[in-house]
Structures are given as C-alpha cells and as structure tokens.
Amino acid sequence: MPLNKQNLFKNAEVSKKAFLKNYWHKKPLVLFDAIDMAELSVFPNKHQLMQMSTNKDIQSRVVIKESESRYDVEIGPFVDVDLKNLEGYCWNLLISDIDKWQPQSRQILSYFDFIRNWIFDDIMLSTGSIGGTVGPHTDHYDVFLLQVHGQRQWRYSTEKIYNPKLIPDQDLKLMKDFNHTNSIILNPGDILYLPPEVAHYGIATSDDCVTCSIGIRTPSHAELLTSFVDNIAENISENNRLTEPQFKTQPKTGEFTQKDINKLSKILNRHLDTNNLCHWFGQFITDYRSIFHQFNKNQNSHELDESVNLIPNPFGKSCYFKEENKAFLFINGEKFDTSQALAELICDEKFIHYKQRNKLTISDRSIIDKLFENGALINAKT
Numbered sequence: 001m002p003l004n005k006q007n008l009f010k011n012a013e014v015s016k017k018a019f020l021k022n023y024w025h026k027k028p029l030v031l032f033d034a035i036d037m038a039e040l041s042v043f044p045n046k047h048q049l050m051q052m053s054t055n056k057d058i059q060s061r062v063v064i065k066e067s068e069s070r071y072d073v074e075i076g077p078f079v080d081v082d083l084k085n086l087e088g089y090c091w092n093l094l095i096s097d098i099d100k101w102q103p104q105s106r107q108i109l110s111y112f113d114f115i116r117n118w119i120f121d122d123i124m125l126s127t128g129s130i131g132g133t134v135g136p137h138t139d140h141y142d143v144f145l146l147q148v149h150g151q152r153q154w155r156y157s158t159e160k161i162y163n164p165k166l167i168p169d170q171d172l173k174l175m176k177d178f179n180h181t182n183s184i185i186l187n188p189g190d191i192l193y194l195p196p197e198v199a200h201y202g203i204a205t206s207d208d209c210v211t212c213s214i215g216i217r218t219p220s221h222a223e224l225l226t227s228f229v230d231n232i233a234e235n236i237s238e239n240n241r242l243t244e245p246q247f248k249t250q251p252k253t254g255e256f257t258q259k260d261i262n263k264l265s266k267i268l269n270r271h272l273d274t275n276n277l278c279h280w281f282g283q284f285i286t287d288y289r290s291i292f293h294q295f296n297k298n299q300n301s302h303e304l305d306e307s308v309n310l311i312p313n314p315f316g317k318s319c320y321f322k323e324e325n326k327a328f329l330f331i332n333g334e335k336f337d338t339s340q341a342l343a344e345l346i347c348d349e350k351f352i353h354y355k356q357r358n359k360l361t362i363s364d365r366s367i368i369d370k371l372f373e374n375g376a377l378i379n380a381k382t
Contacts, residue, residue: 007111012031028158031193035189040188042105043102053093054080062091065131091129092126106314116319118286124213126210127210128209133201141215142215146211157179157180157198157200161175242263245263282335283330286317286334317331329347341364346377
C-alpha cells in the first residue's frame with residue numbers, strides 16, 4: 001500500500017471493511033480527525049462562499065430561521081446588499097456543486113475510494129450565522145458531513161424514518177416532531193456519516209462555521225422505471241397498435257375483459273427486453289441529475305499534440321461496464337466501446353498523461369479525440 005494513500009478510518013475505531021459491513025447505508029457513525037487539516041484548504045471559506053452566491057450560474061440558497069416552526073428560503077443569485085441585510089438574522093447559506101465550480105475540491109474524494117463515482121452526487125458547502133440551520137429533516141441519500149471551519153452541532157437519531165410528519169406551509173420539508181438520541185459538536189476534520197432517512201438537525205455554533213456535505217444519491221424506482229420505459233418507447237414504431245383479441249361472444253360496448261388484460265400483459269412483457277439493460281443504465285446514470293453545463297464542443301483534436309495532458313471535465317460524469325476483453329464506457333449519456341484500461345483511466349478521474357495516451361491503441365486514441373472534441377476531456381492546464 002502506498003504510504004501517501006488517504007485513509008478515512010486511520011483514527012477510527014472501525015476499519016473500512018467494518019464500516020462497509022456494519023454502517024454503510026445502515027446506521028450513523030462519527031469519525032474524529034478523519035481528514036487532515038491541510039486537505040481542508042481545497043474548500044472556500046465563508047467570505048468566498050458568499051461571493052460565489054452572487055454568481056448567476058451557481059445554485060445557492062439562504063435559509064432564514066424565524067422560529068422552530070417557521071423558515072424562509074431565498075434562492076440566489078444574491079447581490080452584496082442582500083448578504084449585508086442578513087445581519088441580525090439566523091441564516092444559513094447553501095452552495096451546491098462545489099466539485100464542479102471548484103474542481104480542486106474533488107481532491108477530498110480520495111478519502112472516499114469506496115464510493116463508486118456513478119452514485120456520487122455532489123459536494124455542497126454551507127455557512128452562515130451562529131445558530132444557522134436548515135432545520136430538522138431526513139434525506140433520501142447517504143451523506144458525509146465534514147466540518148471544514150468552525151464548529152457545528154449535530155443532533156441525530158439512529159433509526160430510519162420513512163414518512164415523517166412535516167411542518168405545514170413550509171418551502172422546506174422539515175420534521176414536525178423531531179426526536180434525537182445523539183448530539184455531537186464537530187470540529188474541523190471531523191465527519192458525521194448519515195445513511196438515508198435518518199433524521200438530523202445541524203446548528204452552527206461559531207460564526208466562521210463551514211460544513212461540507214458529500215452526497216451519495218441513487219435514483220428512485222420510479223425514476224428508473226420512467227427512464228427505462230421511455231427508452232424502450234423511443235424505438236417502437238407507431239404502426240404497432242393494440243388490437244382486440246378474438247372473442248367467441250362479443251363483449252358489451254362498455255366492457256373490457258380479462259382477455260384484453262392478458263393481451264396487454266403480453267405486449268408489455270414482449271417490449272420489456274432486458275438484453276440492453278446495461279446500455280440503457282450506463283447512459284441514464286451518467287446523465288442523472290447532471291446540472292446544465294454548456295460543454296465546449298469547439299475543441300479540435302488537432303490541438304492534442306504529444307505534450308498535451310488531459311483531465312475529465314468536472315461537470316461530466318462517467319462509468320463503465322466490463323464485458324470479456326472490452327468495456328462499454330458511458331460519459332454524459334453517451335456510450336463508447338473501449339478497452340478496459342481506457343475506461344478505468346477516465347472513470348478513476350486520473351490525470352491522463354500524454355505518454356499514457358500515446359501508448360493507447362488506435363481505437364482508444366480515436367475515442368480520446370472524440371471526448372476531447374465534445375468537451376468531456378479537457379486540457380489539464382485549463
């Protein structure tokens with residue numbers, strides 16, 4: 001094992017293996033001194049986050065707490081006067097997709113090498129006043145809550161709550177009856193891991209508080225089914241129509257029968273072909289929850305001389321499916337037939353050195369050219 005390999009569990013009472021077996025997706029865990037302080041410098045501070053909230057392209061929200069049952073939400077972008085007017089209020093600013101807008105923040109993901117990149121959602125940062133909070137709530141996804149600056153208190157339960165009663169007439173889905181069994185104050189470098197549906201309530205206890213949320217989100221069954229059926233329907237001719245079964249005795253004018261239902265069942269089952277399931281899923285998951293980004297499709301592969309190094313575009317998403325001696329590489333909803341080596345190189349978000357690129361097969365180099373031209377790969381210097 002390399003001496004410089006990042007280890008989230010180096011100071012923990014549990015190993016990574018024990019975490020994956022006993023905690024991952026199951027129950028909360030606190031990890032003290034999990035991240036080295038020097039690594040936290042990849043994140044912006046409170047002042048820088050407030051400046052980011054004035055950018056019209058960056059998703060930002062301010063939650064203002066008026067009472068335990070009353071929260072107001074303002075959506076950015078904000079202007080300096082908006083932020084100055086927050087003085088005297090109990091407020092919390094949220095900035096999403098930090099990993100896209102400040103790619104250096106992705107360095108922190110080296111501590112989370114057990115998370116497959118296609119379930120990673122985003123890095124979000126929050127800051128605000130003392131007492132700043134978004135209220136008690138549950139999420140549908142796993143989250144690692146990393147303290148970056150200052151302190152935040154977390155109250156949380158251990159049991160999963162799937163349908164909590166909510167405070168009525170609120171923009172946020174906040175719990176009406178929040179009961180916690182644990183309370184902890186996190187300092188820089190500490191992490192609270194929470195699986196889906198575990199109730200939690202975070203409150204800033206210092207004015208310089210900055211908290212990082214590393215979110216891991218998987219699609220719902222409804223989202224999967226909708227996308228899968230839509231994908232199938234796109235390839236079915238309008239000429240294929242429902243026809244009536246043959247009846248010995250014609251049904252009454254307003255009646256449909258079990259024979260009709262049986263025929264419908266056969267039609268649907270015939271089209272729900274799962275042979276291309278991996279192709280559909282790879283395209284779906286690499287386009288799932290992607291924020292709008294205008295990829296630079298004016299890059300010319302002729303610019304790729306022998307000294308150009310490449311990195312994946314931070315706004316992109318990739319994964320692959322291995323099959324015998326090749327791989328299907330999926331990037332931003334598109335599919336490419338590649339070698340496993342190239343698929344791993346891109347999906348592991350490695351720095352693609354020009355010497356590595358020059359050792360690839362002609363076919364893989366051609367795919368590199370296409371990915372550069374459509375903006376999925378960019379010059380490492382940009």
